[in-house]
Amino acid sequence: MAKYIFKRIFQAIPLLLIISIICFSLIKLAPYNAVDAMTTPNMPEQTVNLIKVKYGFDKPAYVQYFLWLKGILSGQFGYSIVTHESITNDLGARIPATIMLVLPAYILAIVIAIILGLIAGANKDKKIDKIIDGFCSIGIAIPSFWFAMIMIFLFGYKLSLLPILGMHTIGMEKSFFDFLKHYIMPCFVLTMAFLPGLIRYIRSSTISQISEGYVTVQNAFGGSKKEILFKHVYKNVLLPVITKIGMALPMLVTGAMITETVFGWPGVGPYFVKAVQGLDYPVIMAILIVSSSLVIIGNLLSDILYCLIDPRIKEMR
Amino acid sequence: MKNRRIKNVKDELKSSKSALFSLVFLALVVLISIFAFLIPINPDAIDTSSMLQLPSAVHLFGTDELGRDYLARTIYGGRVSLIVGVLAMIISTAIGVGVGTISGYCGGKIDNLLMRFVDIISSIPWMILVTVVSIFLKPGLQAIIIVIGLFSWMEIARLVRAETLSIKEREYVLYAVSIGQASWKIILKHIILSVFPTIIIAATAGIADAIMTESSLSFLGIGIQQPMSSWGNLLKNAQTNLQSAPYMAILPGVLIILTIYSFNKLGNVLRVFVEPKIVGGGR
Numbered sequence: 014m015a016k017y018i019f020k021r022i023f024q025a026i027p028l029l030l031i032i033s034i035i036c037f038s039l040i041k042l043a044p045y046n047a048v049d050a051m052t053t054p055n056m057p058e059q060t061v062n063l064i065k066v067k068y069g070f071d072k073p074a075y076v077q078y079f080l081w082l083k084g085i086l087s088g089q090f091g092y093s094i095v096t097h098e099s100i101t102n103d104l105g106a107r108i109p110a111t112i113m114l115v116l117p118a119y120i121l122a123i124v125i126a127i128i129l130g131l132i133a134g135a136n137k138d139k140k141i142d143k144i145i146d147g148f149c150s151i152g153i154a155i156p157s158f159w160f161a162m163i164m165i166f167l168f169g170y171k172l173s174l175l176p177i178l179g180m181h182t183i184g185m186e187k188s189f190f191d192f193l194k195h196y197i198m199p200c201f202v203l204t205m206a207f208l209p210g211l212i213r214y215i216r217s218s219t220i221s222q223i224s225e226g227y228v229t230v231q232n233a234f235g236g237s238k239k240e241i242l243f244k245h246v247y248k249n250v251l252l253p254v255i256t257k258i259g260m261a262l263p264m265l266v267t268g269a270m271i272t273e274t275v276f277g278w279p280g281v282g283p284y285f286v287k288a289v290q291g292l293d294y295p296v297i298m299a300i301l302i303v304s305s306s307l308v309i310i311g312n313l314l315s316d317i318l319y320c321l322i323d324p325r326i327k328e329m330r
Numbered sequence: 331m332k333n334r335r336i337k338n339v340k341d342e343l344k345s346s347k348s349a350l351f352s353l354v355f356l357a358l359v360v361l362i363s364i365f366a367f368l369i370p371i372n373p374d375a376i377d378t379s380s381m382l383q384l385p386s387a388v389h390l391f392g393t394d395e396l397g398r399d400y401l402a403r404t405i406y407g408g409r410v411s412l413i414v415g416v417l418a419m420i421i422s423t424a425i426g427v428g429v430g431t432i433s434g435y436c437g438g439k440i441d442n443l444l445m446r447f448v449d450i451i452s453s454i455p456w457m458i459l460v461t462v463v464s465i466f467l468k469p470g471l472q473a474i475i476i477v478i479g480l481f482s483w484m485e486i487a488r489l490v491r492a493e494t495l496s497i498k499e500r501e502y503v504l505y506a507v508s509i510g511q512a513s514w515k516i517i518l519k520h521i522i523l524s525v526f527p528t529i530i531i532a533a534t535a536g537i538a539d540a541i542m543t544e545s546s547l548s549f550l551g552i553g554i555q556q557p558m559s560s561w562g563n564l565l566k567n568a569q570t571n572l573q574s575a576p577y578m579a580i581l582p583g584v585l586i587i588l589t590i591y592s593f594n595k596l597g598n599v600l601r602v603f604v605e606p607k608i609v610g611g612g613r
């Protein structure tokens with residue numbers, strides 16, 4: 014098994030390298046670069062050259078790539094060409110805010126989805142299944158930003174119950190209650206956005222598990238429906254959910270872009286959208302490389318986890 | 331054969347009211363979008379004397395912050411959203427089917443190379459990928475169609491490849507190979523024809539996804555730009571006027587939801603049509 018894990022890690026490395034090359038080429042292809050941002054048209058050529066030398070822009074492209082890669086590996090993503098702030102510091106401040114929003118929402122969504130999905134799958138084509146499945150079909154069709162706007166209108170404007178923007182009221186940064194009031198709406202919107210897809214997934218895997226032989230045997234031995242569902246079926250349904258969790262890793266950074274933007278949550282979302290609108294390539298590429306690395310690492314983790322948990326896979330390798 | 335299929339679809343529509351509703355709704359939206367030019371109101375006509383008016387007899391759905399008729403803007407917006415959905419779907423399906431069949435049929439090194447390529451593109455979160463590429467193009471209708479089309483074909487390619495792998499072992503394909511048919515002829519005549527049901531279903535869902543992507547991008551301000559309207563950028567506008575004119579958020583939002591819902595339902599109905607084996611709305 015160690016061999017399998019080693020093989021998977023070995024396969025992931027070239028993928029990461031290729032993505033870094035793509036990112037770097039995109040920065041190079043961009044019509045506007047860091048040197049243009051730091052210089053003004055009436056600067057003497059010598060000054061421009063000095064700046065180029067200072068930041069390594071005088072070297073050939075492949076040397077620049079290795080310098081850039083070296084920077085990323087040591088945690089230096091370079092500087093924004095709009096604000097001239099260090100991207101590492103900016104991301105360091107924003108990623109925790111995003112995780113704080115996405116992680117609880119995702120866990121909540123998974124727990125609710127497991128319960129509803131099991132119920133719907135076990136009662137396929139009955140009334141309760143039709144209700145849950147109908148909820149999913151509509152839920153998938155609702156854009157999360159629209160739902161967020163409706164929530165803001167209802168609870169923010171009409172009922173004036175909840176604040177509509179940001180994470181804290183100015184001057185009340187320490188108050189936990191104040192934070193909670195800001196937290197409820199984005200968290201709820203995000204949970205609702207995750208929910209339909211997860212329910213569908215668990216519902217369909219419940220349905221396929223119920224048609225398996227071991228359920229027929231349990232039925233023949235007179236096991237009650239509840240007992241079979243919560244003692245046997247749910248374990249087998251949870252197994253693939255673990256792979257889902259691994260693949261959800263990148264969502265900790267990019268999972269709430271739209272929700273964050275609507276609610277002005279100080280996470281990665283508004284930072285990214287602002288960078289895109291301001292054509293701030295270094296920032297965009299930093300987020301691109303972080304999120305795609307997380308996708309690859311997430312897939313790797315879920316493969317390894319799956320292989321640790323499911324004895325059948327262990328034997329196959 | 332043909333009759334049984336039509337009968338299946340009829341049964342499906344009879345048993346499921348939501349499927350029937352979806353078909354009627356889509357037909358209506360498409361017809362209204364096509365005949366939008368018959369509306370006597372200019373969706374871009376600015377009228378500063380009637381800004382942010384509530385729905386009335388003159389302006390059935392009120393006006394926006396520049397006094398433009400909201401109903402007309404929504405209808406023209408729907409037209410843009412549908413165009414984006416359909417054209418982006420055609421691009422992505424064409425690429426997906428091409429890559430999928432070639433990869434599955436040729437196998438070996440070509441398959442490996444193409445599938446790794448698919449892996450790489452799919453490992454970048456779609457929103458980031460789409461926005462990154464859209465900044466290299468001039469924002470607007472063409473850019474958004476190209477961007478969505480170019481980056482949403484991976485799922486179809488995987489599906490088509492998997493089916494191709496099994497179809498190329500069937501007798502009629504083996505026979506075609508043995509009598510020396512050219513590969514491209516076999517792919518066009520036999521493989522694509524056999525994968526067709528899968529393609530149709532994936533393409534319908536593809537329209538729904540493309541409409542959703544377009545509205546999200548436009549909502550973030552990197553999609554369709556003013557003065558052209560789409561459902562997504564109407565909602566972006568609605569967000570700024572949410573407090574004073576909440577009705578602006580309702581109409582485009584409800585239309586997006588119903589359209590996406592209907593396209594997904596249409597996929598289910600088509601599945602009954604193209605795969606007669608699973609009768610009764612098998613899910």
